[in-house]
Amino acid sequence: MSDWTGGYVADIEYLPGVFEGQGPGNLDLACIMAGIEPVRRPGSNAPFTYCDLGCGQASTVSALAAANPDAQFWGIDFMPAHIARAEAFRREAGLDNLTLIEADVVALAGAAETDLPRFDYIALHGLYTWVSEEVRAGIVAFLDRFLKPGGAAYIGYNVMPGWTTVAPLQKLLFEYGATRQGPSGVRVTEAIDFARQMKAVGAEGLDALDSQRMFPTGMPPELEQRHLGYLAHEFLNTGWRPRFHIDVARDLSAAKMEFAGSAQLLDNFAGINLSDEAEKMLAMVPAGPLRETFEDYFTGRRFRRDIFVRGRRNILAETREAMLADVILALVNARPDPDQSEWPQLSTRFTLNRQTYDPVFDRLEQGPASIGELCAAAQGAGRRTTGNELLGMLAGLDLALPVLHDVAGSVVESCWRHNRVVTQAAYRSVRSTRFPIAAPVGHTVLAFNALQTLILDGLFSGIPAEVDGLSAHVIARLKLDPDAVQQLPEAGAPGESPQPSPAPDAQAATDDTPAPPPEPRRVGEAVRSSTTDFLEYQLPIWRQLGILPPIKPE
Incomplete structure (x- = not known):
């Protein structure tokens, strides 16, 4: 019997993920920030084609298809179980503009005939550094064959040297796991136990076992089983090879592709994750793949979300600002505390300059506004800023969502239908x-x-936007004891080419005092408190985003 997996873990499904940076609008905006002509300029309603290569259970591409019903989407994955699960969801959500294909990328890239079109956008999240050299070459050939001239590709991958301290552990888990019997979840569990025993008696190079993020303890059994899917795919694949950014750039040059920027918009500000000393040292290195690679030595990041374009077309700084001026921003989270200095998107600490951003938030709290309007609001308060900075700061910190073109009624209906399926299924089968x-x-x-999703489910079910009913719904769906003391899911969300300059209003913060841990509370009390906060801060934002219908005037 032949092994169709090619050394890839295929006996356990990879956990579904949500990768917001893959959205076509985000890729276009990142290109504009980097001084590169996007696939589609802001304001364009032109239809497009989009492929998610290695789509897994197609969670991300399904939501994008729902939000863009006039575009055509494809999701391609090697594992039959992933495509079967994704196809069942596609039918239930009524996503007629999404085509799902079970296929090998090497075979697709080399097929004499194919029904696939050429794509405006292609996305790969995690795939590139989990597969063999043959499959990596197949990915490059696929991009060369199917990405249109002027198209953009999102490549998310494990990057060196961030994985340097984990590589010895991965080698141990892979080799020991290969000696064990049974499914991948069992083998990776036994390998982790063996590694912990080795570390306990003095083995070196295994400090990554102490990472609570990678090897968490105290998880509910069902979540622990799901996390094993990630660990098996991360550590037991034969082709696991984190890559230096410059080597990925060299690989993709064979498909006539060039590095454009990061799908994490804040990373497109040069040096934003660097200390002053590091930024000064790297100032002598020209922008591009070499500088990006050297920055990775300072940031310690383990995963990059890069954008490459096929046919780079540079734009002037004036053109960039003109493109951004008409982009609408809508709040997706409440105004941050004035003293907030830690942000999950960054390794550095800073606070937003209140003189610049208070009038900006004042305007956004009234409703969505164009970047041009927001620049004018800041200027009215005596502060000059650029559209590039406002976009990078507000969207990059997940405070605002860019709106690139009008929203038709068909878009709202498609999104509601998709979201209803998601919320109805949440916590009924898989946590x-x-x-x-x-x-x-x-x-x-x-x-x-989880809390946001179950509140949305309650609102979709007709429960009034009131604390008592929604709290009871969340507790019932989670099957919680309201009198128990238990940690809950968090309540928070959602010429030459010009180079973005560091944001002038990002001020360094120096207070290193850690915040005290929250006091334990009864589950019922915690749910009510979180629901109260949601109704005050999040509900109006959801209505602005079209996730819920606006309140009808009486």
């Missing part, structure tokens, strides 16, 4: 921590946590 919600305003996908 998760992130759920894909299609956002009509923004034409993109948002990642909701």
